[in-house]
Amino acid sequence: MQRGKLPIVKKNLNKLVLLLTALMFILTACSQKSSNSSNTTESTNTTESTAQAAGDSEPLKIGVILSFTGTFAPLSESIKNGLELYFEQNNWVIGNRKVEIKYEDDEANPQTALRKYRQLVDSEKVDILVGPISSSVINALRDPIEKDKIVLIDANAAANDVSWGKKSDYIYRVSFSNWQNGSAGAAYYAKNVGKTAFVIGPDYPAGHEVADAFIAAFEQAGGKVVKSVFPKLGTNDFATYLTEVASAKPDLVFAFATGTDGIRFVQQYKEFGLQGKIPLTGPLELGDELITGPAGDAAEGILANAIWVPAIDNDANKKFIDAYKAKYNKAPNVFSVDGYDSAQLIHQAIEKSGSKKSEDLIKVLKGITFESPRGTITIDAKTNNPIQNFYIVKNVKKDGILQEILDTVPNVTMPEQAPAK
Template identity: 35%
Template sequence: MKKPRLALLACAAVMAVAAFPACAQSASKLKVGLMLPYTGTYASLGNAIENGFRLYVSEQGGKLGGHEIEFYKVDDESEPSKATDNVNKLIKRDQVDVLVGTVHSGVALAMAKVAKETGTLLIVPNAGADALTGPLCAKNIWRTSFSNWQPGYATGVIAAQKGYKKAMSITWGYAAGTEAVKGFTEAFEKGGGKVVKDLTLPFPNVEFQALLTEIAAQKPDVVFAFFAGGGAVKFVKDYDAAGLRKSIPLMGSGFLTDGTLEAQGASAQGIVTSLHYADNIETPRNTAFRNKYAVTYKTMPDVYAVQGYDAAQLLHSGLTAVKGDFSKKDELYYAMGKTTIASPRGKLAFSAAHNPIQDFYIREVKGNYNVITGVAVPALADPARGCKM
């Protein structure tokens, strides 16, 4: 079984005489491969995730579970066709011990298949593809973000509670969007509503006008949208410019307005979303995190930064439990599954499928903040349909 590379010659010498075998664990470097988008629509998300991960490592004195961290980076370009080659660069060329990635669900699915085949520990800090903790679930695959079903479902609960009866959805036609819409539809129709039409366009297309015209003609009670990054900015601004913001309420998974509010400006005001994080969670843990992040990176953190931060927390928790012995994989994974993370988002536990169990908040855009107005669903767990471990 592959072990982290020894970093200190002194410790290597000690190992040679087998005097103190535990020394190897505390003195070795753990190779972490960051496979994230650093260009394109999701570039800001990838940077925030890396910043969050590095922030937690720095808070631990540059180590996780006694290991110094050696980083390797690959820009996945949010391109599924390049995903297998990119992940193999990290596993085969760089021989990383841990994979951290990614944002785009299609890319993450390819990463998971390779991780499952090679037994490489994969921690997913964003991509919500349901299959990652469903049919593709494995003891070495973990997620510190959400399943696509979760925020979609929570938003459907809110829409039904508001008394809306007829809804339309709009998203990119890829895993993240279609699965979020399924979650929304499940909860909304369980609450007495009906989704009359699902509108899609290819990722990363942002030519929304024809679909906005169709929404205006259908006149639903509410529109559910799943977009993120640059696409979310343009959609929200186009929705407003089309005159729809004041006549048809716009709701969405929280990514619609997370990390995008400054660019969306007045067009985002009043939008209601659901997510597992919000700017105004008033706890000492979140306040300390936000202050430290702001000082370190000269900008405020968003949900993506939190998910990267918690990816490092999860790894640290597992390594600490096994006293830094990365070779004890089964014990490491058992410890990770039993951990409860004190996250900036609140209490974070993990299901048997390794997906977060977490509160989903009701959030409303007020000024430059996603402000919590309540809890949509407490301790929401993904159903993990198709998971067999």
């Protein structure tokens, strides 16, 4: 019987060997699959990491729209200088990104600005925008910016409605609003200069908004506006308006005049014999080097409400002035500061967000605070407009025309909604 069972045992052993062989083959295949899967995952992670690193180091492309021709050319050049000074101080790098700038001239023309905007956004593929100068231009750009969802750092255009009815999550102002510029000094002038005022402003949106803000604040402080006039932007001869001033005999004149218009107005104010007889007051432009320098002695004695003057005593301002003079061999002005702060705000927003994407930037821009040559600036989350000090200054003659700070209006904050008229 034992001999009879041997073939059966042998047959079972053969089956066992075959089963073990099959099992070893399956285990080996699974091991290889696991190894391959691990290698694939590692390869995928490495690819993603490399792609992420490459994305983080892509250049930051900044499109700048300013008015390099016409009345506003000096303002634009100053903003450009301030912008470039800041990036030069930071080696033209933010994080791992090289900074590249593409400039376009909008000629202070809304239609030209729209065309240049499309070039920057569609052709140049810029990541972020800086500018413009004119309120008319920013009003024209607002809707395309909102549609394209691209961040604009507003370096100067002060149109009120960009912070009110047409506020956009993609527009953040570093300069000032027309409401701030017109209203900030009104109570001081009513209390310390006179109770009746003659108002002059250029006939375009900013001119009317600054005048309206001044009139409302001046009358609220107990003053009375006897007349307001609006010369065409680019006026060469202000004789007609200055004759009206002389006839009206107000306690003071409040004049918003900017760029080359402002220089001519101040000089002609003196030529008409009004300097020293009827105090000339105005918004920040009349206390700025861009006008006081070329106007010379004619600017002496003017009172202005300014967001920046060289006399502001802080370390950031001293360093900024020294660096600007060293680079450009001339003194800075308020628009140089606007350019400098535009660059500083971009730098801080990208570092805080870790991104150059608009949707990431707008999360950190609301309420952001930074140290400017002007002092501490906070972007109000309710209006996307800066909360800042205004300084009541007097132009005095000391080795040229300098500004003496008479008073400070602290933390001037734009109302969340347009005041009722």
